[in-house]
Structures are given as C-alpha cells and as structure tokens.
Amino acid sequence: MQIKHHNDHHRTAYHFQAPSNWMNDPNGLVQWKGNYHLFYQYHPHGPLPGKIHWGHAMSSDLLHWTHLPIALSPTDGGPDEDGCWSGCMVNDHGTPTIIYSGNAHGRQLPCIATSADDDLLTWQKYTGNPVLPDWPAELDIVEFRDHCVWQESEMWYQVIGSGIKGVGGTALLYRSPDLLQWEYLQPLCVGNKAESGTMWECPDFFPLGDKHVLTVSSIPDGLVYYFIGTYQNFTFTPESQGVLDGSRHFYAPQSIRDDQGRRLMFGWLREGRDDTDLQLAGWAGAMSLPRILSLQPGATLGIEPAPEIAQLRRDHHAVEPRTITGHQTVIEQLFTNALEIMLDIDSQAATSCGLALQDSAYPEESIYISLQGSGLSIEAKNGSAKLEREQYPLTPGRHTLHIFLDGSVLEIFIDASACLTERFYHSAPRQLNLSLFANGGEATLHQLDVWEMASIWR
Template sequence: MQIKHLTDHHRTAYHFQAPSNWMNDPNGLVQWKGNYHLFYQYHPHGPLFGKIHWGHAMSADLLHWTHLPIALSPTDGGPDEDGCWSGCMVNNQGTATIVYSGNAHGRQLPCVATSQDEDLRTWHKYAGNPVVADWPAELDIVEFRDHCVWQEGEMWYQVIGSGFKGVGGAALLYRSPDLLQWEYLQPLCVGNKDESGIMWECPDFFPLGDKHVLTVSSIPDGLVYYFIGTYQNATFTPESQGLLDGGKHFYAPQSIRDDQGRRLMFGWLREGRDDTDLLQAGWAGAMSLPRILSLQSGDTLAIEPAPEIEQLRLRRRTVEPRSITDQQTVVEQLFTNALEITLDIDSHTATGCGLVLRDSAYPEESISISLRETGLSIEANNGRTRQEPEQYPLAPGRHTLRIFLDGSVLEVFIDARACLTERFYHSAPRRLSLDLFARDGEAILHQLDVWEMATIWQ
C-alpha cells in the first residue's frame, strides 16, 4: 500500500480497499481451499475508471486481507482488449474457472479463464474466447454483460445482465454442458422499467431457505433490487421484491455460500465526490462489510454484518437506558473515525429521535441518523455543501441500529433486515462526541454501545 494513503482519513480502517487507484465491483468471490478470495474490478494506472483489470486479495478470516498480483489483464487484440469486466468463479471438477465479460470495441461478451494454483494467482484464458459470440439476434436488448453461474446435475447454467428496450431490465438464462458451449434458453426474469430500471447489471441468483433470490443492479437509478420467489425447471417465479440497500452508494453485490453454510455478500461502495477529488486522493472505491443474508418468516430478506467484525472491537463505551428529551451529549473523547455503534431506541411520543456525531475541532460538521415519522434518515453535513439525505421507509416505534463508521464510509443495519449506506468526506477526526436527541416529545433509550475499532491493515 502506498505510504501517502496511510494517513488519508477518508480511507477505511476495517473495510477492504485496493492498495491504490480505482476499484469497483466485487468479482469471483469464492472460498477456495480454506481461504476467501475476493477479486474486484481494478484500474491499476489511476484513480478514475479506465481499462479494467481484475484485482485479487485473499483472507483466512474475512477480516485481514493479503493483496495478491493482478489476476486478469486485457489482452491486446483479444476479446477483452478494452477491459476484463465483471464476472464470477466456479469450481469445475477441481479447476477454478472464471466467467467474465470481455470488453472490446464497446461490446461485452462472455469469456473464460482457468487456474490450477493453490492460491489462484495464475490464470489462463481460453483460446476460444468469447464463449458466446453474440446475444440472441431476436432480442431487442440494451446491454449484455455480467455473469452468475451455477451447476444443476451435469449441466451448467448462467444468467447474464441485460434489458429489453422499452420494457425493463432482464436476466437472460443460458445453459452449457462444459462452460464453453452455451445455449440461450429464455429470460429468467424481466422487470418493469418504471419500477427497477431499463438495464440490470451484475445479476446474482442463489437459493436461500426454501426459496431463490435474484439480485440486480439497476440502470439508471443506481439501486440494487432483490426478487424472492420459486425456481423450478429453469423457471423463476418472483413473489416479492425490495431494495437490498436503501442508499445509492452500494452497488454490484456478489454472494457465495461459504463452508459454514452462510450466504455471504460483498458490494461495491461507490464514491460520493468528483473526479478532481479522486485524482488528488489517488484512490477510489471500497467494499462493504461482509453481509450475511437469510430468509425470515414471511419470505422477507434479513441482512446482518458478518459476526467476524466483532473481533475488531476495542475500547467500549456504554450509555445506560434513559429517557431522552431535547438533545444531550452522552459520549465524548472519541479520537478515531473507526467506530461501531449499537443503538436500541424507541421514538415513543417524539416526532423524531436519533443520534448526532460531532467533532469539537470542526463544529460545522456533523452526521445525523434520525428516526422520523417518515422513516430512517442519514444526513452528513460538512459545513460547505449539504448532501441529499439517504432515507429508508420505517414505521415509528422501537428499532435497533448497528452503525459502522469507517473513514468516509457509513453503513447502518436496521433491525437486522435492511441496510442504508452513505459516503461522506469530513475533516480529519480530532475529538468526536455523540449526542442523543428527541424532538417534540420523549424517546426511550434501551441500549447504546460504542466501540472503537481496530484496523485490518498493517
């Protein structure tokens, strides 16, 4: 990691980031021979989006990551000469196999690469790439890229992100006996352009409980939607849908089932600043915390941070239960912006309640997390420009929030069933304090714990 980044307070202490330069989508997420491998979209020559490679990191514990050499690079004159775009990895009878989108001349087509290495350092591209020469001629589609691949019996299946002109986003279903010869079957799912966008990127399809889940990243609204339903005989029937994250900074997630039987997911956390700032910083992008997905009663999605994160907890501050009226400072003398906060609060008779993080060295800066009659709202104010609040619909009453503040990243898990992600760019932390507040009535604090968090970087 470049030394100039180590003192950048906008970088993260316990979220994964590339050593430098641009990163975006998680790719090829896998647990292989005892280690987690995280590949990701990476531009090694600058902090802006460019000719994309596959970065690579490995971890034994989901916390501490070893940066490994670049896994895939564009090949001059090849079907990926303009970039090795997003894809996934599968185990094909002991051979690690990547299916990714090769970008050339403005079109993206499926390509394959394999590795025989113990730690997946060296990859060999299939000489016959692309393995799908074109999208089906009979389809009037807007785009065609990104892959989710799985096996059923002796057949392989994949969905590719797409969209039908004038209709909406789509996930197109293919099958193959060998990962090389692919037959188009039908759309696995088609959306409504007014509800979930005109194009679906980065589809992810997987069993969860007794159902199946499809997640898609939507253009142009930049949100991630999920569909829960039944899957049988290559047919998916959606029964419910929702937002995977209420914020526009979480995008392009990918998941795996790990050896503990958990559905484990990472997503790309997009920046919220302009190119001039990125060029000055020398880096862009972070990964979300690893999230665990499960199915609740009533076929609703549950989302929680992986429990491994708790191993990073250091000094703890606890605030006793109490009644809250107006605004009161409850925690002071925090000298880091790497924190975990658990807040169990009931709005009771108040029209709004929540917490505010402030820094005495920069009184014009604040982060407010509010429970209002209209829902949960996150508002970051840097004293210069006021960001549009991130909001999530939520009924008044008692709620538990797990709040992860890390550099310029804020992830808020809501009642273990939703998440809201924000990016913000405040001054370097000096002396943070935490206030609780209630407006126009009384709120009841049931629990408040604050932990300073350890860094995962050496």
C-alpha cells in the same frame, strides 16, 4: 499493506479497499482451499475508470486481507482488449474457473480463464474466447454483460445481465455441459422498466432456504433490487421484492455460500466526490462489510453484518437506558473515526429522535442519524456546507440500528432486515462527541454500545 495513503483519514480502517487507484464491483468471490478470495474491478493506472483489470486479495478470516498481484489484464487484440469486466468464479471439477465479460469495441461477451495454483495467482485465458459470439438475435436488448454461474447435476447454468427495449431489465438464462458451449434457454426473469429499471447489471441468483433470490443492479435507478420467489422449469417467479440497500452508494453486489453454509455478500461502495477530488486523493471505491443474508419468516430477507467483525472491537463505551428529551451529549473525546455502534431506540411520541456525531474541532461538520415519521434518515454535513442525505422508509416505534462508521463510510443495518449506506468527507477527527436527541416529545433509549475498532491492515 496499505502504505501509500496511510495518512488519508477518508480511507477505511476495516472496510476492504484496493491499495490505490480506482476499484469497483466485487468479482469472483470464492472460498478456495480454506481462504476467501475477493477479486474486484480495478484500474491500476489512476483513480478514475479506465481499462479495467481484475484486482485480487485473499483472507483466511474474512477480516484481514493480503493484496495479491492483478489476476486478469486486458489482452491487446483480444476479446477483452478494452477491459476485463465483471464475472464470477466456479469450481469445475477441481479447476478454478472465471467467467467474465470481455470488453472490446463497445461489446461485452463472456470469456473464460482458469488457474492451476492453490492461491489463484496465475490465470490462463481460454484461446477460444469469447465463449458466446453474440446475444440472442430474437431479442431487442439494450446491454449484455455480467455473469452468475452455477451447476445442477452435470449441467452448468448462467444468467447474464440485460434489458429488453421498451420492457425492462432482464436476466437471460443459458446452459452448458462444459462451460464452453452455451445454449440460450429463455429469460429467467423480466422486470418492469417503471419499477426496476431498463437494464439489470450484475445479476446474482441463488437458493436461500426453500426459496430462490435474484439480486440485480439497476440502470438508471442506481439501486440494487432483490426478488424472492420460486424457480421452476427455467423460470423464476418473484413473490416479493425490495431494495437491498436504500442508498445508491451500494452497488453491484456478489454472493457465495461459504464453508459454514452462510450466504455471504459483498457490494461496491461508490464514492460521493467529483473527479477532481478523486484525482487529488489518488484512489476511489471501497467494499461493503461482508453481509450475511438469510430467509426470514414470511419470505422476507434478513441482512446482518458477518459476526467476524466483532473481533475488531477494542475500547468499549456504554450508555445506560434512559428517557431522552432535547439534546444530550453522552460520550465525549473519541479520537477515531473507526467505530461500531449498537443503538436500540424507541421514538414513542417524539417527532424525531436519534444519534448525532460531531467533532468539537469542526463544529460546522456533523452526522445526524434520525428516526422520523417518514423513516430513517442520514444527514452528513461537510465543512464545505454540502449536505448529504439518505433516507429509508420505516414505521415509527422501536428500532435497532447497527451502525458502522469507518473513514468516509457510514453503513447502517436496520432491524437486521435492511441497510442504508452513506459516504461523507469530514476533516480529520480530533475530538468526536456522540449525542442523543429527541424533538417534539420523549424517546426511550434501550441500548447504546460503542466500540472503537481496530484496523484490518497488518
């Protein structure tokens, strides 16, 4: 249960969050013995980054989560004494096994831990950690951390996030017969520093349809890039690429193939506040909604919210299709900041059109979701007069926006093929009004459905 911060309206009702303090990357995502397990980077002693542990939560339905004891903690004098950093979990012939980056004295090297209980509550670290003593000596790399591990036949493979100086971000490929002894093969893929950054964190590599997908979190860009292509002879050749979320608030995603055969992904939603505000709040970070990835015709990426989220819908508000001119208030007196909105709108001749959320008790605060000539934009104006902006390129015309407003999170799925996320920090909702607008001409509303959402916390 989330008790400590239950009066904080900036916390979320249906996005996963730690009970308190700092959280970041999703780790060890797995479906085990019928339950989903979400591990995550966690600092149990404060709302700012510190000596990182692995937090842990479990869910039977991908909606409601039970907070469990910390799974991994740094070991004094060990190869992870300064932090148990990001990694993944695999099933090693019935033994749940975590591969994570142990941080010690500024170096991150792969470490192993195993569990023997069905709820994955207790973990035993391998006494021979780290299982790799160093990175490839022949490469002039910038960093070396974060792990994606899979099995082919009887061999294990992993990619480790890195970057080659002067070249670009890199995913380094290794193989092992037993998860303990690793042989370096070659770079799986090397990027261009001008296009995708100098360092690739949190690589995730997986088959999707008849292609493979590599996602990487880029330094210094702060964006998550995806590449779709072919994997052959230990080399991944990208054929197309894009941005997984148009915002720098979404970072370090991890995915699994669940029992339904879906490619299921969570990402870390970064805060948009400074350290002073985080200290006052006592917490930081949230997870994205679970996203389902698919391969679409033309080898493009499909991205949609997991359908389970619809189970949280409560009071429903619908607006009939219409022509939009000017500013039209269509729904009034929503006393919640946990909403799901489905908007199907055609900008037609309008220079801009979209949806506005404003609270009659705080007229200086607003959220505008606009379709303009340059694309989709989000403008969230806080009471302090600070204006947050995010933008995603789109061609003018008809688009479907699947919008999730939850506490201080705004997560938008665009035409089931892209996402844009914003963080904002408004006053407590009193009377939220929803309006449609069209400037410089008419727009056409095809669908507007709004649901008030239930909390996932029992």
